[in-house]
Amino acid sequence: EAGVAQSPRYKIIEKRQSVAFWCNPISGHATLYWYQQILGQGPKLLIQFQNNGVVDDSQLPKDRFSAERLKGVDSTLKIQPAKLEDSAVYLCASSLRGGGNEKLFFGSGTQLSVL
Amino acid sequence: SQQGEEDPQALSIQEGENATMNCSYKTSINNLQWYRQNSGRGLVHLILIRSNEREKHSGRLRVTLDTSKKSSSLLITASRAADTASYFCKAGSQGNLIFGKGTKLSVKP
Numbered sequence: 019e020a021g022v023a024q025s026p027r028y029k030i031i032e033k034r035q036s037v038a039f040w041c042n043p044i045s046g047h048a049t050l051y052w053y054q055q056i057l058g059q060g061p062k063l064l065i066q067f068q069n070n071g072v073v074d075d076s077q078l079p080k081d082r083f084s085a086e087r088l089k090g091v092d093s094t095l096k097i098q099p100a101k102l103e104d105s106a107v108y109l110c111a112s113s114l115r116g117g118g119n120e121k122l123f124f125g126s127g128t129q130l131s132v133l
Numbered sequence: 134s135q136q137g138e139e140d141p142q143a144l145s146i147q148e149g150e151n152a153t154m155n156c157s158y159k160t161s162i163n164n165l166q167w168y169r170q171n172s173g174r175g176l177v178h179l180i181l182i183r184s185n186e187r188e189k190h191s192g193r194l195r196v197t198l199d200t201s202k203k204s205s206s207l208l209i210t211a212s213r214a215a216d217t218a219s220y221f222c223k224a225g226s227q228g229n230l231i232f233g234k235g236t237k238l239s240v241k242p
Contacts, residue, residue, distance in 0.1 A: 022175070024175075051230065058234075059234055060221055060232040060233050060234045060235050061176065061221075061232050062232075063230045063231065066230065074230075109175050109176070111175075111176075117227055117228065118225060118226055118227050118228045118229040118230055119163045119164060119225045119226065119227065120225075121166055121178040121181055122168075122176070122178065122223075122230075123178070124175030124176045124177070125175050126173075126174050126175050127173075127174070127175050129173070
């Protein structure tokens with residue numbers, strides 16, 4: 019079974035630039051999550067999709083972050099414009115149905131450095 | 134918060150020793166999940182223990198759950214250098230997608 023795919027693996031940009039991350043979840047998984055993990059901390063949920071609808075985006079800084087999940091499969095997370103404090107690893111995860119009781123499957127993440 | 138919080142924050146042991154890390158949570162749960170994160174990688178699910186179970190084994194991993202104390206422990210026996218990673222717990226309950234800061238385990242050869 020193929021895992022969660024993410025790209026790019028690394029990205030370096032200057033502040034005020036824009037950046038986009040891509041995620042392809044495990045086939046058949048209805049729920050997709052984007053997490054932000056700052057160095058030394060645990061992952062922080064940014065947004066949760068159920069199929070192509072948003073379930074929870076309460077922690078997403080909507081003035082600069084946006085996300086979409088086209089046709090309920092792939093997802094992209096965009097930051098525009100980036101700030102220094104956005105430097106982090108962005109993790110995508112998926113689960114079969116969602117809800118908090120299931121185990122999550124994570125991709126390898128995109129490490130973002132904002133200079 | 135239903136967040137799982139791990140303790141200690143960091144743990145350093147020699148290869149061959151056992152490593153124990155703990156997790157506390159605040160509300161009722163359906164299960165308790167443990168994940169491992171190697172440096173520069175995503176989290177990998179290790180083991181899930183249901184709320185009606187007290188102990189579960191998987192290879193060198195032993196997990197216990199005490200729902201009366203709202204706590205869980207993860208024991209890694211006969212540790213190896215490859216066990217060096219951060220370990221996170223997550224309380225499995227409806228709507229909870231929160232992780233703690235993790236325990237950073239360092240196993241020295």
